[in-house]
Structures are given as structure tokens and as C-alpha cells.
Amino acid sequence: MAARGEQIALATVVATRGSTYRRAGARLLIPADGEPIGNISGGCLEGDVARIGREVMASGIPRTVEFDMTADSDAVWGYGLGCNGAIEVFVEPTAGALASIAALRSGQGACLVTPLSGPDVGSHRLETDGAAAAALRDGTPRVVEEHGDRVFYEPLLPPFRLLVCGAGHDAIPLVRQAAELGWRVVVVDVRAALLTLERFPAAAEFASPDPAAAANALAPDDRTATIVMSHNYLRDIGYLRSFLDRPLAYLGMLGPRGRTEQMLGEINRPEAIAQLHAPAGLDIGADGAEEVAHAIIAEILAVIRGRRGGPLRDRRGSIHG
Numbered sequence: 576m577a578a579r580g581e582q583i584a585l586a587t588v589v590a591t592r593g594s595t596y597r598r599a600g601a602r603l604l605i606p607a608d609g610e611p612i613g614n615i616s617g618g619c620l621e622g623d624v625a626r627i628g629r630e631v632m633a634s635g636i637p638r639t640v641e642f643d644m645t646a647d648s649d650a651v652w653g654y655g656l657g658c659n660g661a662i663e664v665f666v667e668p669t670a671g672a673l674a675s676i677a678a679l680r681s682g683q684g685a686c687l688v689t690p691l692s693g694p695d696v697g698s699h700r701l702e703t704d705g706a707a708a709a710a711l712r713d714g715t716p717r718v719v720e721e722h723g724d725r726v727f728y729e730p731l732l733p734p735f736r737l738l739v740c741g742a743g744h745d746a747i748p749l750v751r752q753a754a755e756l757g758w759r760v761v762v763v764d765v766r767a768a769l770l771t772l773e774r775f776p777a778a779a780e781f782a783s784p785d786p787a788a789a790a791n792a793l794a795p796d797d798r799t800a801t802i803v804m805s806h807n808y809l810r811d812i813g814y815l816r817s818f819l820d821r822p823l824a825y826l827g828m829l830g831p832r833g834r835t836e837q838m839l840g841e842i843n844r845p846e847a848i849a850q851l852h853a854p855a856g857l858d859i860g861a862d863g864a865e866e867v868a869h870a871i872i873a874e875i876l877a878v879i880r881g882r883r884g885g886p887l888r889d890r891r892g893s894i895h896g
Contacts, residue, residue: 582607584628586666588615589691589727590718593645593660594894599716600729605666607632615664628666637667637697663718665689665727667697684732686710693724702728734759735798735824735879740789740814741805742769745829745864749802751777752868763789763814764805786813790821800825800875802855812838819847825878827855827871857884 586603596617603621604612605628611621620642631638643661686707688700703711706719710728719726737753739746742764753760754777761780762770770781784792786805795801801823803814811828815838818826828835828851835853839845856870857877877884887894 582632582668584632584666584668586615586624586628586664587689587727587729588662589639589665589689589716590663591660592662595660595662597662603628605629605632616662620662620664624664624666631666631668635668637665639663639665639691665691684711684730687729687731689727689729691718691725691727693722732798735800736761736795737875738763738789738793738795738799738801740764740786740801740803741807741810741829742766742774743804743806745867746804747775748865749804749868749871750775752872754778756872761793763793765810786810787817789814790817795821795823797822797824799823800827800879802827802829802871804829804855806830808834808838812841815839816842819844819850825875826851827874828853829855829867852878 584605586605588597588599588601591598597615601615602613603615603624605625606612607629611625611628614621615624623642624640627638627640641661641663645661685701685703688702688707690696690698706717706721706726706728707730710717710730711732714730714732716727716729719728734757736759738761739750739753740763742762746762750760750762759779760775760777761782762775762778763782763784764770765783765786767783770783772778775781782789782793795818801814801818803811803818803826805811805814806829811830815828815835819842830853832848832853835851836845836848839847852874855874856867857874859866859870859873861867861870874884876882
């Protein structure tokens with residue numbers, strides 16, 4: 576839209592308090608005409624924010640607005656909200672930040688720094704030091720007071736990467752579901768004939784290294800999850816040996832626990848079972864490739880978010896921590 580010269584506004588959640596549907600960093604893109612793109616709530620605030628966005632487009636002046644739903648009153652519940660918190664939204668008259676975000680998504684990561692008040696309100700810059708470094712370490716957006724002004728620090732990191740070692744039929748829904756979350760999915764298999772966009776249209780990349788050399792070839796890091804699911808014992812043991820002790824966010828093995836323990840015994844690493852998610856996936860009674868993919872994706876999310884994956888009804892305190 577911006578490339579075509581159309582007016583747009585960008586609304587960004589910069590702070591929340593209590594129970595809210597979205598957290599800091601959520602965005603809504605508001606065109607001059609037509610429906611907004613994205614969401615910052617369960618659908619109850621988007622209309623008001625779109626109206627404010629069009630006012631901001633007309634004036635050219637950024638604005639910070641707060642929606643406080645913490646009061647227990649008919650006026651609050653009249654929003655139709657399914658939460659009871661407060662949300663602060665920064666609305667700016669252009670989507671200038673989007674160019675920085677798009678460029679950064681393929682890089683190493685930095686903080687998008689946006690002053691919310693003061694003479695530089697609405698400007699954008701990229702930083703990696705100071706308050707930016709703290710935000711990058713824990714991946715959490717935050718508002719910081721600096722010289723009497725409020726500044727929003729938003730860590731922008733490359734997409735989370737999932738290595739799917741095995742291009743069998745059951746990998747197809749896993750690749751698709753992970754890509755729908757915005758993850759960069761790499762399908763890995765020595766059977767190059769299976770590594771096609773026709774079979775895996777959502778894959779970002781294909782690789783066919785020898786299983787024992789897969790980790791060296793793919794260079795996983797702490798924003799990488801790996802799932803071993805080739806269904807071939809010798810290939811799987813090669814992948815397992817290769818990825819053990821790498822700085823992964825998650826390493827999962829499909830198949831019975833006894834099979835994985837046997838592999839670890841063969842490579843003289845029985846104690847490494849503690850590093851693995853084997854069998855991979857949450858215990859939701861999954862049956863069939865689609866459901867198993869859901870269980871695996873859910874477990875990876877739980878692990879990288881530091882959660883146990885149990886029912887929310889058993890959680891005490893805020894849903895988002």
C-alpha cells in the first residue's frame with residue numbers, strides 16, 4: 576500500500592496491564608479506505624483504533640491512546656471484551672517502521688526504537704546496545720523512561736527456525752502448520768526426490784546433507800527447533816548424533832521412547848535422554864499426521880515460552896505471565 580502511495584496508519588500495542596488478548600508488539604495496519612489488517616484485540620477495539628488511525632492520517636500527528644477495561648462496570652463489558660486489562664496503543668500516520676521490520680527479519684536482530692513522546696515522537700531507529708540489548712536478551716518489548724520522555728523498545732528477531740529431518744508423509748502437515756506460525760521451515764532428507772515445493776509448498780528451504788553431518792551443514796542456534804522423523808533407524812541415529820549437544824531451543828524425536836533410548840545406547844549417550852523430547856509432542860491423545868503435528872507444534876511453543884503445556888484452568892495468575 577505504501578509503495579503505491581496510499582495513505583496508511585500503523586497502530587502498535589506498546590504496553591498492557593492485566594489480562595489482554597494481545598501483548599506489546601501486536602500491530603494493526605489501517606488503510607485510508609477498507610478494512611484494517613491484523614489485530615490488537617479479540618475484535619472489540621479494532622474499529623475504534625481504525626477511526627483514530629484515520630484521524631492521525633489527516634492530522635499527520637502520532638498519538639498514544641489507552642483502553643482501560645479493568646473497571647467492573649456495564650460500560651466496560653459493553654465493549655464485548657473477553658478480558659479485563661488495559662492496553663496502550665501508539666498510532667502513527669505512516670508505516671515507516673514496516674520497512675525497517677521487513678529488512679531486519681532476514682538479519683541478526685536489533686531493537687526498533689520509537690519515541691512515544693518528546694521532540695522525536697514517531698521517529699524510528701535501530702539499536703542493539705543499552706536498553707535495546709536488554710530487550711533483545713529476553714525478547715520482550717518494553718517502554719523505557721529516558722530524559723523525561725517515554726521510548727518503546729521492540730526486539731525484532733529473525734524468524735524462528737524449524738528443521739524437519741524427514742520428508743515423509745507425516746512431515747507435510749507439520750511443515751504447513753509451522754509455516755502458518757511464521758516459522759522458517761527447512762525440510763531435511765537425503766532423498767532429494769522428496770524435497771519439492773509441490774510436496775512442501777510452505778517450506779522455506781530444502782537440504783540433503785548426510786545425517787551425521789546435518790548439524791554442521793545447517794548451523795542450528797538457540798532459535799532453532801529440530802524434529803527427527805525420517806522413520807529410518809540408521810538415518811535417525813545419524814541425525815540424533817549430529818544434533819545432540821547443539822545449542823537448540825528444542826530437539827524432538829518421533830517414535831517410542833524405547834527406540835530413542837536404544838539409539839542413545841548405541842552412541843554411548845544414555846544420559847542424553849534428559850535433553851530430548853522423546854516421544855515428541857504434548858500428550859493430547861493425537862491420532863494421525865495432522866493431530867500429531869498439532870501436538871509437536873504445541874510442545875515446541877510451550878518449551879520456547881517456558882511453559883509446561885498444561886490446561887490454562889490450572890494456571891494461577893496472568894495467562895501471559
